Amino acid sequence: MRAHLRLLAILLFPLLSACGERSLPTPPQSSPSAPVAGASPTGLDTLTYFDTHCASCHGPYGDYYNRPFAAATDDDALARIVREMTAGPGQSPLEGEALAALTAFHRALAADEPFLVITSYASGTLRGEVSPGSSVFVLIDDAPVPATVDGHTWSLILCDQDDRSAWIVTAERAGKTTRITHDPGFSHPGPDPTMSHDGK
Numbered sequence: 001m002r003a004h005l006r007l008l009a010i011l012l013f014p015l016l017s018a019c020g021e022r023s024l025p026t027p028p029q030s031s032p033s034a035p036v037a038g039a040s041p042t043g044l045d046t047l048t049y050f051d052t053h054c055a056s057c058h059g060p061y062g063d064y065y066n067r068p069f070a071a072a073t074d075d076d077a078l079a080r081i082v083r084e085m086t087a088g089p090g091q092s093p094l095e096g097e098a099l100a101a102l103t104a105f106h107r108a109l110a111a112d113e114p115f116l117v118i119t120s121y122a123s124g125t126l127r128g129e130v131s132p133g134s135s136v137f138v139l140i141d142d143a144p145v146p147a148t149v150d151g152h153t154w155s156l157i158l159c160d161q162d163d164r165s166a167w168i169v170t171a172e173r174a175g176k177t178t179r180i181t182h183d184p185g186f187s188h189p190g191p192d193p194t195m196s197h198d199g200k
């Protein structure tokens with residue numbers, strides 16, 4: 001117990017000196033994110049969307065998909081299937097970045113890596129989604145600061161002086177690490193599904 005406390009003190013000390021707020025646990029908020037300074041790159045909470053529109057047939061986070069998933073499906077074909085599924089059985093068509101992020105989630109499944117996305121930055125709190133069972137860290141000035149993970153969402157209170165363009169977020173699960181920056185703000189990006197790739 002005492003060893004735990006000492007470890008905690010060692011872990012917290014540099015955080016306290018860097019930013020007083022940061023050592024406070026981040027309370028998960030159920031209210032939808034208010035006006036967003038650094039808006040969600042996708043305009044959609046990808047995993048929440050999957051849960052609502054896809055999981056009834058494909059299981060929580062795609063657990064019922066065949067494994068290995070999409071082994072023989074290239075990026076374009078996967079983007080096409082996901083797009084058709086959002087418009088068809090999903091009954092909630094997606095376009096643009098929202099579609100790109102949902103497709104990226106499927107690429108993460110194919111790679112068996114944690115999917116990671118930033119969903120909002122409001123009131124000093126950075127929020128996102130992550131494949132459940134992952135730990136999330138935000139690298140600030142090269143120091144990994146642990147985010148609070150609750151189900152498939154994560155959040156971290158940032159200091160005023162933190163440079164938004166310098167955020168690097170990582171997720172770790174079962175020895176696999178995913179790393180993203182604020183641009184594009186989600187992991188496993190691929191070809192833009194709204195663009196034609198053969199020049200036509």
Ligand code: HEC
Nearest residue numbers: 050053054056057058065066070081082085086089090106
């Ligand atoms: C009403 C049930 C249903 C819903 C809801 C549904 N799908 Fe499907 N999906 C299917 C069926 C049936 C197939 C075809 C299975 C097959 O042939 O392998 C399929 C196939 C797929 C595949 C290819 C699977 C593979 O193993 O290659 C993907 C990817 C997919 N769906 C994504 C989605 C996404 C994303 C959503 C939500 C927008 C969604 N689906 C919603 C029934 C559904």
